[in-house]
Amino acid sequence: MWPTVEAVDVREAVWLLTVHDYGDLERATSGFSEERRIGNSSVYRAVINGGASAVKRVHGDDVGAETEVNVLGRLNHSSLISLSGLCVHGGNTYMVFEFAENGALSDWLHVDGGGEVLGWSQRVQVALDVAGGLNYLHNYTDPPYVHRNLNTSNILLDACFRAKLSNFGLARAITIDDDAKDGGLWMTRNVVGTQGYLAPEYVEHGLIGPQLDVFAFGVVLLQLLSGKEAAVAPPDNDGKMVLLWEEAERLGRLGDGDDAKDDLLDRVTAFIDGRLHGQYPLDVAVAMLALALRCVAREPRVRPPMAKLLLSLSGMYSSTIGP
Numbered sequence: 001m002w003p004t005v006e007a008v009d010v011r012e013a014v015w016l017l018t019v020h021d022y023g024d025l026e027r028a029t030s031g032f033s034e035e036r037r038i039g040n041s042s043v044y045r046a047v048i049n050g051g052a053s054a055v056k057r058v059h060g061d062d063v064g065a066e067t068e069v070n071v072l073g074r075l076n077h078s079s080l081i082s083l084s085g086l087c088v089h090g091g092n093t094y095m096v097f098e099f100a101e102n103g104a105l106s107d108w109l110h111v112d113g114g115g116e117v118l119g120w121s122q123r124v125q126v127a128l129d130v131a132g133g134l135n136y137l138h139n140y141t142d143p144p145y146v147h148r149n150l151n152t153s154n155i156l157l158d159a160c161f162r163a164k165l166s167n168f169g170l171a172r173a174i175t176i177d178d179d180a181k182d183g184g185l186w187m188t189r190n191v192v193g194t195q196g197y198l199a200p201e202y203v204e205h206g207l208i209g210p211q212l213d214v215f216a217f218g219v220v221l222l223q224l225l226s227g228k229e230a231a232v233a234p235p236d237n238d239g240k241m242v243l244l245w246e247e248a249e250r251l252g253r254l255g256d257g258d259d260a261k262d263d264l265l266d267r268v269t270a271f272i273d274g275r276l277h278g279q280y281p282l283d284v285a286v287a288m289l290a291l292a293l294r295c296v297a298r299e300p301r302v303r304p305p306m307a308k309l310l311l312s313l314s315g316m317y318s319s320t321i322g323p
């Protein structure tokens, strides 16, 4: 039988955090006013000690908040959003985060308001930052964590467009029990996450491991390349979702031969976000697409580990910005 993943240890984290007085948070968010609210979310812009913060209000019985506090409260990395404080009041938990001035990556990639577009080097930098954050979670924390809900809404951008992973409510610590694991995968009955980013072994069998984040990371790479949503429901598709990773998989299946090569190049160029107006190094873009396709391989063992991805992306970043 598969073991289940262990719940995050709840005993340690809180000592690292400032415990805020509710009145202070109320003042810092102008009474949790609509003007301070970000979109329809439960997150509010706040000014605390003269600096910008984001305050997230979560209902007290939401286990995601407890998980988020326990994970982010004990971890520290420049590519993870930093949680600095906490307040429990009136049945709600309030978490105080560093403020990411440029909001969610999803708002830059998929919202076509004719406004500013992320350039190629910014996209590669985002990919590199996200890979760095995931590599830290998978390989440099004790115990290792799987984020389980990586998507472009949970990647925040600071004032310099450096990416920070957020929303750790579904993160899980993974205990290494060699007798009980099979190829680095563990089982859960609780399949959660975001449509379009979920790896097949997770959806079908509830198997989780770092490869789950690698799969979602592959989808994020595809989105950085194409500017497309991870999943869309076209009106004429009997309510069925069209998944970006499946579309990309078809691209990767094209045959050999000279004609096929030209065809492949045309298709790759067509896949890449037209809003870049061709302002990207084609060889690097093709290499990134090939990397993304390995991340979204159906077989989890084929997916590269985060440490390798980080190395490959560092090379791509160097090729992008030059010597």
Ligand SMILES: Nc1ncnc2c1ncn2[C@@H]1O[C@H](COP(=O)(O)OP(=O)(O)OP(=O)(O)O)[C@@H](O)[C@H]1O
Residues within 6 Å of the ligand: 038, 039, 040, 041, 042, 043, 054, 056, 081, 097, 098, 099, 100, 101, 103, 104, 153, 154, 156, 166, 167
């Ligand atoms: N630390 C932060 N700095 C700046 N903006 C943030 C921060 N945290 C969250 N946001 C903004 O708030 C949005 C919603 O955040 P989040 O998904 O954590 O809250 P939520 O209440 O679960 O929202 P939703 O229900 O819309 O998913 C993000 O997409 C982002 O635009």
